[in-house]
Amino acid sequence: MRAKIYTLMLTALSFSMTSCFDDTDDITQENINTIEAFLTENDLLENAVKTSSGSYVVTVEEGSSKNAESNLVLETDYYAYIFDPNAENGEGQYLGISQGFKFIPDSSIFSLGFSEGVQEMTEGQRAEFYIPSGIPAGASPGFSTDVLIPSGAIFKYDTRLKAIRTLAEQNAMEDELIEESLDSLARDVLTEIGELPEPFVIEDLIERLDSGVVKVRILSRGDTTSVTTDSQVNADYQGFFLENGDMFDEAFDTTFELDTTSFVFGFSQGLLNMKQGERALIFIPSRAGYGATGSSDGTIPPFEPIYFDVYVREVTE
Numbered sequence: 001m002r003a004k005i006y007t008l009m010l011t012a013l014s015f016s017m018t019s020c021f022d023d024t025d026d027i028t029q030e031n032i033n034t035i036e037a038f039l040t041e042n043d044l045l046e047n048a049v050k051t052s053s054g055s056y057v058v059t060v061e062e063g064s065s066k067n068a069e070s071n072l073v074l075e076t077d078y079y080a081y082i083f084d085p086n087a088e089n090g091e092g093q094y095l096g097i098s099q100g101f102k103f104i105p106d107s108s109i110f111s112l113g114f115s116e117g118v119q120e121m122t123e124g125q126r127a128e129f130y131i132p133s134g135i136p137a138g139a140s141p142g143f144s145t146d147v148l149i150p151s152g153a154i155f156k157y158d159t160r161l162k163a164i165r166t167l168a169e170q171n172a173m174e175d176e177l178i179e180e181s182l183d184s185l186a187r188d189v190l191t192e193i194g195e196l197p198e199p200f201v202i203e204d205l206i207e208r209l210d211s212g213v214v215k216v217r218i219l220s221r222g223d224t225t226s227v228t229t230d231s232q233v234n235a236d237y238q239g240f241f242l243e244n245g246d247m248f249d250e251a252f253d254t255t256f257e258l259d260t261t262s263f264v265f266g267f268s269q270g271l272l273n274m275k276q277g278e279r280a281l282i283f284i285p286s287r288a289g290y291g292a293t294g295s296s297d298g299t300i301p302p303f304e305p306i307y308f309d310v311y312v313r314e315v316t317e
Contacts, residue, residue, distance in 0.1 A: 027152045028054060028134035035130045035154065038085040051116040056130040063125025066164055070105040073170040073303060074118050075163040077101070083130060083154035090130070090156055100162070100243070102170070102303040107292045111135075114157060121161040129157040171212070174285040174305045178214055181242060181307075182206065186216045186281060189309065195219055212285040213266045221277030225315045232257050233271065234314040242283065242305040249299075253313065264289045267308055279311040 032054050039045035039056065049057040068074055077099045084092025105115040113131030121127055133152045165173070183202045190196040195218070207215040227233055233256060239249035258268055266289050270282030286292075286303045294302040 025134065028132045031132035031134070031152065031154050034085055035083070035132065038083075038090055039130070049120050051113075051120065053112055053116055053135045054132050055113040055116055055135060057117045057120045058128045058130070059125065060128060060158075061124075061126040061160075063122035063161065066123040068105075068119045068121050068123075068161060068164055070115075070119060073102055073104055073165040073167060074161060075100060075102045075165070076118060076159055076161055078157045078159040081156045081158075082149065083156040091158075092156075095155075101301055104167075104292050104302075107302070111155075113155065114159075117157070118159065118161060121159075123161055123164045126158070126160040129155070129159060131155040131157070170303055171285065171287055174287075174303070175212060177242060177305055178212075178283045178285060178307075182214065182216060182281075182283070185307070186218065189218055189279075189281065193219065209269060211266060211269060211288040213270050213288050214283040215270050216281040216283070217278065218281060219279040219311075220275060223276040223278070225276040227258060227271050227274045227312065227315050228317070229259050229272070230317055232316045233312060235271075236311045236313065238309045240307055240309070241300075242307050248306070270308070271310065271312070274310070274312050276312055276315045279309070281307055281309055283307040 035056055036045060039048055039058065044058050047059065051057065077097075078101070079097050080095040081091040082093040082095065083090050103115075105119055111131070113135045114129060117127065117129035117131070132154055186202055186205060187196065187200060190200070202216070205217045207217065209215070235254060235256075236252045237250065237254075238247055240247050256263075258271060264284065266284030267282060269288070270280070270284070274280055283305070284307060285305050289306055290300045290302070290304060292302050294300050294304065300306065
């Protein structure tokens with residue numbers, strides 16, 4: 001669901017930035033009037049914070065004294081709705097939930113209204129955002145996977161700022177998660193294929209690269225043909241989110257050239273020096289994967305450590 005709602009946000013942002021409406025400013029002002037009337041009626045306007053673009057932030061639960069900043073990694077949980085002043089709590093059409101979504105406001109990959117709202121928060125705080133049309137997201141009609149976003153829609157987010165980290169702290173957290181996962185995931189795969197050695201010593205199988213990529217060599221058939229930057233590779237692979245184990249991609253008996261592949265750096269680097277007939281788990285921190293912006297299609301959110309289970313069928317030069 002994280003990827004799905006992230007895709008929704010990118011879609012709404014895209015449509016709002018390419019609006020075909022000439023009266024966007026009028027629609028936005030009308031939205032602001034609607035939001036202010038709702039907040040006034042519910043005795044919320046006096047304590048609401050209005051951002052520079054016209055969104056409103058209303059505190060539900062106070063947080064700590066640690067403030068969000070535009071150059072820090074912010075981790076959030078949120079529920080997204082199309083705002084309806086006539087619905088309970090203003091929560092109209094439900095759009096989705098995202099848990100553990102991480103981003104840097106300066107990266108400009110998320111909606112302006114949401115980014116501004118989060119920067120008004122402190123760590124642990126829960127707040128509601130009311131984002132007018134014309135402030136990405138969303139001025140124009142747009143589609144998520146399931147929901148039609150109507151023209152002039154106001155968005156509401158019920159948001160908690162779970163954590164604030166420096167980039168170095170985020171990298172360290174991902175590295176720790178990878179290290180904690182190596183033994184159990186390797187053991188599971190080896191048990192599944194009936195190749196678990198006794199005794200099992202995970203360090204005997206590990207290769208750590210300077211980029212943060214960690215390769216666990218699961219199975220080797222002793223072939224001497226290795227993958228190089230000039231190789232054409234035929235392989236099976238499956239890609240997984242490290243935090244929850246959900247699969248996001250798979251391909252079988254697929255052929256590609258390593259020097260022209262569209263795979264992320266960490267995947268290509270992990271494939272290097274793998275031998276024909278070898279199987280490995282390749283663990284990729286976000287800094288060697290999809291980074292601070294996530295994948296362009298929204299499948300993989302920002303700051304998402306991933307891993308691949310790869311079997312190299314054939315290597316040719």
